[in-house]
Amino acid sequence: MKTQTAHPALCAVNSLAPLNPVSRPLRVLLLGGLLLGAGQVGAETVLVTLEKDNAVAVLDPLAGKLLKTVPVGQRPRGIAISPDNKIVYVATSDDNTIKMLDAETLKELARLPSGDDPETFALSPAGDKLYVSNEDDSQVTVIDIAKKQAIKQIKVGVEPEGITASPDGRWLVSASETTNMVHWIDTKTYAISDNTLVDARPRAATFTADSQQLWVSSEMAGTLQILDTASKQIIKTVQFEATGVTADKMQPVGIVIDKERRYGYVALGPANRVAVVNAQTFAVEKMFLVGARVWNLAFSPDQKRLYTANGISNDVSIIDLDSQTVSKSVGVGTYPWGLAVKP
């Protein structure tokens, strides 16, 4: 991966320059302010669910600062933001509901009938439907967001967890942890059209931006498997290795892939690392050492930074992808689990 020499904070000042035609000393002052962590209006915020605090932490990632913590309900895990960035969805598993929150104020707007124990969910690309994994009931619930109604329940394998919708809107994929399968659900009929047996305990599934590949992490087998969407077959199984980490600590969980399909990033749980996988060759090129038990990942809107939720060290690591360094870690609260980024 190329290394850019420009400092991220300098980039921020440069981008401010046209809007704020200020003198050089003032710009330097501004730069200082940025480094000290003054929250910029309109700057991105990272929202992190805190499973044991029953809250969402709001983070200013540029300043590397926790802004506030907002109570949301019992055992919040999955979190997502609507395509227009106005609504935040949070699965409060022990309240058996998915809450719609105002993205600015984080005040509750409505509750969606998610079925029992919703943990993870996915938004349809259009943002009109929500697909929920009901882990205890071995099913997936489809919710029409406008109607706030569950319109379909689909029986899948035991303990469905990872769920994702293909960007082209064609497929909904549910991964069941105990059945060790990904179920390909046709979004036109909401029927399972295919099942692919994957490695032990699949956790997360993510499509590439072009919908041509599905990446699946298997926590117990310690692998990442790349599936071809057209054939539903596994085309590559990626193993992870790091000096000083035994194989059974390599437990892949969250996956993100950049829009250009250059690199995918895989959170490795108790290995406390994020693997950088070349999305063309599938070679593991690098590992970032982050906090303990890294669960889920999210890109900044410009995909220049990667945010990680570290379940045991109770912090978020910020990885600067230009300089290829873990630039900061920010304490957020107990058991951070899911992340969403609001531009």
Added chain:
Amino acid sequence: MLIKVIFHTLCFSLAISLAAVAAENKQVIDIAYLTQETVAPPQLSNIDPFIKNKGVFGAELAIADNNTTGQFTHQQFRLKAFTVPVDGNVEEVFGKQIAGKYRYVVTVLPPAPLLKIADSPAAKALLLLDAATIDDSLRNGQCRANVLHLLPSRSMRADALAQYMTKKRWVKWFLVVGTTEQDTLYAEALKRAAKRFNMEIIAEKTWEHTFDARRTAQSDVAVFSQVDDYDVLVVADEQGAFGEYLDYRTWLPRPVIGTQGLVATAWHRTHDQWGATQLQNRFTEKAGRTMAEEDYGAYLAVRALGEAATRTKSTELAALKSYLLGDKFALQGYKSNPLSFRAWDGQLRQPILLAAPRAMVAVAPIDGFLHQKTELDTLGYDQPETQCHWQ
């Protein structure tokens, strides 16, 4: 007579072909579950009711999980439970109702009857999955090639406790042992662990149950526990005949660890990490009680068979057994690491929970205890130490 035999044979083949048609190309895996009823032992406290049917609900839950997978892979798993009455004969039930009919048998039996059926000629053609014993002898000198053990042995438990005590620097132990044979075995495992982790047993006493009417538990334990200074009281009382008396009553204020106080166990109701909540919920809904170790063992036994059948696309004993004992086998056991079998003694390698009555305290292997292959093998008998030599 001859006619009768022919008729039987006909019926038999007819039944087989009918079953085959009914299964519609499905592979069917039949699993027997064999246990014997037990009598409630005397207990100090009746807060926790005696559970008569430990194990079977775990096996049933796993069958349901396997069949959910099976509907996608065209495999069907069937469980038949055989419960021998207290005064019944396990070998007889095994010989008459199981041998020759089942290839996979999950057992919740004590060591003696388990060994008897494992050594019977009919058992050579099947695999026994032991979901109850914790005896080190069955994983060493008395190991059998046709038995896999799902629950951690006493030595694995003792090592888990010793690792935790090493971390806490509780290096001086006061060992208190009950009078049963099992207590002696547990104490032996603790002594082995003390040696491995360089601990010092400053005193060892046997609790004799010689209660005097003039004494109460208060004074009795205080007098009993007056020994040289120690860091921790380590107790071996598997049945729970006196161990609960110890905490808060010792002469010196010291924690209690072992079979009471902080315990080492394969499963515990306070365990909620690594997806355990889902398993706890599914089990409680089914059984109306929390999951016991034997339930967990039986669950894992049936799930292991399911996983092997799914991956090998087979129902054959040789294929499944070699997959189970191979490197590729990775079972989700809701306890951090993937679980697999030690090829040298058939023991399921697994993390061990260190639990207080209402809180999970730690999970062993404790961080820092290293192993070249898997840290799970820091618990119990590792390959170089094993005295199990099959065949």
